[in-house]
Amino acid sequence: MTRGKKKQLHLNLFLRNTGHHEASWRHPRSRPDGVIDVRYYQRLAQTAERGKLDSLFLADSYGLPPTMQFLVQQALEPFTLLSALAMVTSRIGLIGTASTTYNEPYHVARKFVSLDHISGGRAGWNIVTSTGNATAFNFGAEPLPDHTDRYRRADEFLAVVQALWDSWEEDAIVGDKASGLYVDPAKLHEISHAGEHFHVRGPLNLPRAPQGQPVLVQAGASETGRAFASRHAEAIFTAQNTLADGQRFYADVKGRMRKLGRDPEAAKILPGLCPIIGDTPAEAQDKERELNELTQPAYGVYRLSNLLKMDLGGYPLDGPLPYQELAHNAEINSQKARHQLYLDLARRENLTIRELILRTATSRGHYSITGTPVEIADEMERWMREGAADGFNLMPPCFPTELDAFVDKVVPELQNRDLFRTDYEGETLREHYGLERPARAAAVAGTGGRAAVSAQ
């Protein structure tokens, strides 16, 4: 119960080309040519808004893995796409990904404020530190910096971005046509940041965002990632395969937040959920089987080898993982938690390599439920009631069909249980998530207003 009102779920739609199942593009009803067609995403965004979802989200990376023969992996640039989607929706939040490793804080600060102005307060930033050298080698000759260094840069990057977001006071614009005073120069602030990674003077060239600051989203799951999320995030995407794992993660993060003096309600924890929906259990299972039959083992072996940092090509598909030979997690530089999750899943359920590939083909290790709308709503309710989730990051296996099914069948079931809104109550992404609008941080000590040109 929050503020006397029954606690309800928060739902984010994770958009991803033809769907989250790696073979979705091969499904007879998929439209792989749609993945660079803005109208395709418009329809998905409008469906999600019809379902009253809190937000939609675009993951992103700045490189292409060498597996393009197997599946769709190109992606429109998130800001051009989200801004286009802002024009054909009016309420749903728009969460874009930007890496702190391969960007400049000034550009990132500005893009999100611009999107927040254009969308009327619906922008969110999924903060990532990038993974893999397919990205790194598009930005220099150096491989991906190590995990700790990436997070150190992320800390400083975020501090700079937030300072830029606060570099205009709310009432800086006077706009007095008669006197000719447009902005009160005392209410624009240089940030004069000089740190390990960045020198940024500011101020930003855009007034403060309608939301005060765009919503901060994060998905780090390693120790460093959790610490970062607990300090900063307002929505947390996470991959949890069992209720018990979900509860542990939820308790851990909310506990960290309390220790840091943050209200645990100030960050919504949204485990990934891939719903495969049938009107009967058998129909749902058929759907899952149909998709799994379209997977390509060579791709599965590549994907698993890449995540586990070991070539599994020589091992029998129907045998176990070579646990002894797998690199110890501490040596893994990215997707550390996902690495552990796969090993735990395989051990716990005694899976062969082929079985592990299929279990992770649907949603790359995220929680997947194959069942009826009632069964899916039951699980969602259970995770919320039993302290594993504030909502979910929805990962439909196939677009648009499985998003349609979720909105048409699962959402009404959740609404009947009073677990989900029947209409938007707020205007902004912050309001949908029940987050406070952040007050502007005080100006950097001693800076005061910005030196202005003398009006003589």
Added chain:
Amino acid sequence: MTRGKKKQLHLNLFLRNTGHHEASWRHPRSRPDGVIDVRYYQRLAQTAERGKLDSLFLADSYGLPPTMQFLVQQALEPFTLLSALAMVTSRIGLIGTASTTYNEPYHVARKFVSLDHISGGRAGWNIVTSTGNATAFNFGAEPLPDHTDRYRRADEFLAVVQALWDSWEEDAIVGDKASGLYVDPAKLHEISHAGEHFHVRGPLNLPRAPQGQPVLVQAGASETGRAFASRHAEAIFTAQNTLADGQRFYADVKGRMRKLGRDPEAAKILPGLCPIIGDTPAEAQDKERELNELTQPAYGVYRLSNLLKMDLGGYPLDGPLPYQELAHNAEINSQKARHQLYLDLARRENLTIRELILRTATSRGHYSITGTPVEIADEMERWMREGAADGFNLMPPCFPTELDAFVDKVVPELQNRDLFRTDYEGETLREHYGLERPARAAAVAGTGGRAAVSAQ
């Protein structure tokens, strides 16, 4: 005459907050609050499309000058704004600015291809190298690199972007659901660029743009800038104050193109034009006077001092420029040609400081015509017929009123003279400008296709 068809003008709309006159925000009919409201720009874009203009254009910089008390200078980020405008228009070209000095080629390549996909082939890139330390100090502790270094980086930057744009062959996507072959890996190409400024492996994570490559636009006017434009640009924005100056520039650039083996028609030269339109000459002059009376001398002195790199604060407003003391042009690091243009203008017309400020308040040194629709069309026709322009970069002094006046009064006059299209004939920006769709450059020698994951 081109291809047996009467030569017609090309018209680009230069969008700029409340208008190009520095006092436009103070005009009774201006809407300064509109400058961060996407609906304001939607209306302007739709008006330009109603007028069948070739394109609209957003200038950009990554910093804020210390003159915000005098006028509107904040700006929405170009890609978020252009993408939003793509959703409410269907034909007009969308030209965004990106600096080669403070960006990474991978990001820039991708944003333009993404915008080109989203807009159905309407994207153009205005290539700039940035000016001023208000930008530089948002990206590090170093001041703006010198002019030559910026252009050297720009050359390499553009080469990388173009290679990334060509890193997918046109028919790389097979999309065979039955066999599971999505992309032919032999048709994706790493670019493996290793140069002075950049190491970029590629390929881009987006298929080739609908236009093959987005249209390249440039406005450099210095010797280095002209050389760059002559090699690369497909549309050239320029500031020319007299027909004779315009003719000299036009002949110079087209001559350079011929020497480089380029078809002179492959770049359209578009001088800036600020039309102040009245139904009678007197009405037009009243409009100009009304705007000039709203200017603020303190701002004018700052602007002039900043451009001329000398503090003019101590000189009488009604006296001449201190020509002797003005720094020699060779020491100027940015806006070199604009600097010279101001000095030439003041000398030629024997202007006082105050007069020079007013003459450049309308459009910062671009050509301004105050007159009736017929007088304005006469001048435009004359510039085209007499070899000074292939069209114009329109800089209305006030939005939306003076854009409305241009579209409603000058465009029909041009159409009656068969100097401007009465409807779009093509779909893409290239087609509007009569530019060829570039063939894909051959893959980097020896690279062949990209190494693919073995399908076993």
